[in-house]
Amino acid sequence: MMERTAIDLESVANVFKLLGDKTRLTMAKILDEDECCVCEFVEIFQMSQPAISQHLRKLRDAGVVKEERRGQWIYYSLNQASNLYPFVKQILQTLPDQGDKLRVLDKSGARITCC
Amino acid sequence: MMERTAIDLESVANVFKLLGDKTRLTMAKILDEDECCVCEFVEIFQMSQPAISQHLRKLRDAGVVKEERRGQWIYYSLNQASNLYPFVKQILQTLPDQGDKLRVLDKSGARITCC
DNA sequence: TGAATATATAAGCATTTCATTATATACTAA
DNA sequence: TTAGTATATAATGAAATGCTTATATATTCA
Numbered sequence: 001m002m003e004r005t006a007i008d009l010e011s012v013a014n015v016f017k018l019l020g021d022k023t024r025l026t027m028a029k030i031l032d033e034d035e036c037c038v039c040e041f042v043e044i045f046q047m048s049q050p051a052i053s054q055h056l057r058k059l060r061d062a063g064v065v066k067e068e069r070r071g072q073w074i075y076y077s078l079n080q081a082s083n084l085y086p087f088v089k090q091i092l093q094t095l096p097d098q099g100d101k102l103r104v105l106d107k108s109g110a111r112i113t114c115c
Numbered sequence: 116m117m118e119r120t121a122i123d124l125e126s127v128a129n130v131f132k133l134l135g136d137k138t139r140l141t142m143a144k145i146l147d148e149d150e151c152c153v154c155e156f157v158e159i160f161q162m163s164q165p166a167i168s169q170h171l172r173k174l175r176d177a178g179v180v181k182e183e184r185r186g187q188w189i190y191y192s193l194n195q196a197s198n199l200y201p202f203v204k205q206i207l208q209t210l211p212d213q214g215d216k217l218r219v220l221d222k223s224g225a226r227i228t229c230c
Numbered sequence: 231t232g233a234a235t236a237t238a239t240a241a242g243c244a245t246t247t248c249a250t251t252a253t254a255t256a257c258t259a260a
Numbered sequence: 261t262t263a264g265t266a267t268a269t270a271a272t273g274a275a276a277t278g279c280t281t282a283t284a285t286a287t288t289c290a
Contacts, residue, residue, distance in 0.1 A: 013137040020132030022125055053238055072236050072287050187257050187266050
């Protein structure tokens with residue numbers, strides 16, 4: 001079990017504000033289960049690509065997620081190097097599994113189509 | 116250790132939005148340590164009384180806190196009857212102690228002056 | 231090189247949020 | 261009953277949020 005370093009109230013409030021949005025919270029939970037590229041999120045949330053990018057940017061600016069380009073695609077994943085990671089990870093563990101969202105993509109072929 | 120009933124992502128996002136404000140998060144943490152009346156929060160946060168009341172109302176509307184009138188004063192405390200309580204309690208336990216805020220009131224005499 | 235695809239950024243707009251000030255309500259005590 | 265105190269609610273305004281559309285940037289591939 002990873003020990004969590006003390007984290008001040010202000011940082012916690014900021015993380016909560018960030019995850020206090022259903023889309024971003026779901027994104028984080030999905031990323032806790034599997035890395036994911038932008039186009040997959042667009043499929044999952046049925047939301048415009050800029051809207052998705054903007055949510056991801058907020059998560060990234062806070063250090064919660066990181067990005068990695070692979071060719072044309074940019075894959076997002078939880079940023080384990082962040083000092084917030086243990087805290088975020090602990091939160092996500094308490095949330096219901098969202099793996100079904102990715103499985104739907106597999107079935108629909110969306111995952112193959114886009115990336 | 117209390118077992119936590121499953122809680123859907125939307126509810127979690129709502130709680131996070133609520134606690135994603137430094138004032139409300141601190142309020143909740145203080146209430147986790149001791150019940151508190153409105154005038155004490157006004158002292159602690161150096162914020163107008165209506166602002167404090169409005170924060171408390173949000174917390175109450177969500178079921179996170181409850182109120183109890185005692186004469187002129189209204190005391191707030193965590194609402195243990197809420198189905199959110201185990202989740203909220205678990206969150207608050209990970210936060211740094213805020214007991215000093217109440218102790219400052221004791222010293223300054225504010226706690227005696229107002230309630 | 232040029233077209234297609236994936237993503238990011240900018241600009242604009244409606245809505246929400248969080249504070250303020252002003253006022254209403256509830257209780258206490260003289 | 262009236263004055264004083266504690267709290268809630270209403271009205272308002274500035275700032276933040278989350279989407280949209282339009283456009284810029286990177287990469288791939290023919």
